[in-house]
Amino acid sequence: MRGTGRAVLASLLLLLAALALTPATPFSPVSPVWAVEPDEILKDPELEARARKLSKNLRCLVCQNENIDESNAPLARDLRILLRERLKAGDTDEQALQYLVDRYGEYVLLKPRFAAHTLFLWLGPFLVLLAGLVGAAIYMRRRLRTAPEAASAEAPLSEEERQRLRELLDGKS
């Protein structure tokens, strides 16, 4: 009975695996193609590379979690053109970003600045790391000190388990 059950589970898992691995059709649907339009691209490849890099850190304000480099929203296009104009006018990367922040607020930045109000955001993960390391160190130290003999400590068997053990040892499982 259990053997069949196992076989059924195994074949179910295999079936699911096979389904998961079924290749998609060679053609695959896509949303309307996004991102930079040909007419926006700057002639100067160095300037364009900078624009692309900065675009990846700028949020398309009307989209959900998309940078302006990937978005096809008209606003994203406006921002891309604006950014390129600033770069052509000779702004540094920082100046161009500041220009957009002044106009649209910090919300436009996909990578929030490190400041008082983002302290928890930036330090939080590393505080968790620190807490984990300290916790692990304390744990190991205490274990080593108080339980050097408890290396294979197991809770004592319950009556039910003892009964079961006797049955197994007597060979009538």
Add this chain to the structure above:
Amino acid sequence: MIVELGHFALVLALAVALYQTFVPLYGAARNDMRLMEMAAPAAIVQFFLVAFSFAALVHAYVNSDFSVLNVFQNSHSAKPFLYKITGAWANHEGSMLLWVLVMAAFTLAIAVFSGNLPASLKARVLGVQGAISSAFLLYINTVSSPFVRIPESRVPLEGQGMNPLLQDPALAMHPPMLYAGYVGFSVAFAFAIAALLEGKVDSAWARWVRPWTLAAWTFLTAGIALGSWWAYYELGWGGWWFWDPVENASFMPWLAGTALLHSAIVVEKRNALKTWTILLALITFSLSLVGMFLVRSGVLSSVHAFAVDPERGTFILAILAFFIGGSLFLYAIRAHALKLEGSFEPVSREGSLVLNNVLLSAATAAVFIGTLFPLAYEAVTGGGKITVGAPYFNLTFGILIIPLLLILPLGPLLAWKRGKLKAALSRLKVSALVAAVVAILASLLAGASIKAALGVGVGTWVLVGALQEWAGRVMLFRAPLKVALSRISSMPGHLWAMTLAHAGVGLIVLGAVISTAWKSEAINAMQPGQKVEIAGFEVLYKGDRQATGPNYLAEQSLFEIYRNGEKIAEEISEKRTFLGSRSMPTTEVALLHYPLGDLYIAIGDKTQMGRTVRIYFEPMIYLLWLGALMMVFGGFIGLMDRRFRVGVAERTDSRIAAQPAE
């Protein structure tokens, strides 16, 4: 009629689930065998009721029964058969029903396959599973029923159609896989609660929990990989991970689940890290619930949108608060009961697994904080808006995950209890050498930046390190080939799982770094007859034509691909407009696979300048999917491992008893 029966079955399922919750838990507390034994039959009945209900919904979809509101809103009679079926869960109500179905399936599996669990543990596990099912069945039955009818006089003739983006084979399988992962972690959760109630965790407990956790992890890995693969060809510019909150929602339980897989090993082998493993089991499933809340409540777009339609969101939040709060409370008052633990030195297999857990937890925290920070910020500042996007995650997650990748090949080479770091390091000399050579070659020959060269080096280190550990274990090149072959064939599944999964991580790192650092693109407005060069290929734009599919109209652009002046392929890239009111156009990229990478052609609008054509070359991006595939495959092999079933199945072979214990 079938729809009404489905609805009725769902109400019955709720009643059975409540029974499955209270009777066995009460029985376990009273040590009443008769009550405890009610758990398994209840779980079986509950599964069949939910399955019937789900089948009724699929039936309504397949038959395009537009008198059902849910079918009308999400289906169309001209849809291909596959998407009529998958349409049943490509919407809120249906996907919640799928969640409950998967939940019931896991519960059924526990009821059927856990014959050797102690009666009270089994009753408690099934009881907790029943409680989770009850909560979601209550949710579906009260505020999220997929079986609402449209009054007969107003039944529409045609449905509104399914979101065309979701009409895709990879995405059809994505939700079931993902849910099997999310929900699968509920088993570890239920075992943790049961252990807290029993006041006992031991190696046997870990041995029962590990396969269930591995199964959930494997499904979740497959689900995430499918979603990422879909995004790759769907978004038209070849990205595959966006740190979108919806992705993060699935990534958080994955990270925590990965940590759980590793810490449960320590519990089983060394009887240590017990309280931590229990906490991790609670956290992993809690993160699954948080993920579902994020995706399903509408809270993501903004706290404001959530407040507009608060009924469902509040309900899910209440479920969340009950299970997370309740389980952590139980943990706080009961965890001390599990204090007997084994000891180990910092430099040991256990020590490396502890470090693995610390780093994975911090990485999970980075994803968690980054995902929820904008919501918290908006709530705290009263409407203040802040964005946390990909650059934040790349930086923080990257810093936390690199040390983990660096220690990954070392861990398996350290002995339990007390390991020798020097010996382990010297065994990895070859890996370090290969990684350094690859990194140097990448920067000298392929012009990699320092960052890219280091990334390639780290990926190679993980990959070769995993292979080296395997080669050492089977004594390849060290013993005669015959010995090595016999060791390979007798290597147990859980070790194959480790090797495959670890090598898969290396491949994913390599794929991510290479495809990002060496990606090239050509974005042009092209006229028919025009040629564009990219990564050694020449792409000739031939012109356009129209085509019709089963439920869409297509605009196709034809391309010819040349290399060294020789034509090597003809490809079509197209845009589709679907029938139904959700007529958002989609496009289908032309995707050509070569050993060095993928050539990716997507078309945009036609303007006076010509057709906008985006061509990308994605070097070795297939390593990502290959790596994920190896992880999934490793997971399945691990599940087939006999040793996971030793504690569960009956021993029929008496010789086994004569072997020394592990």
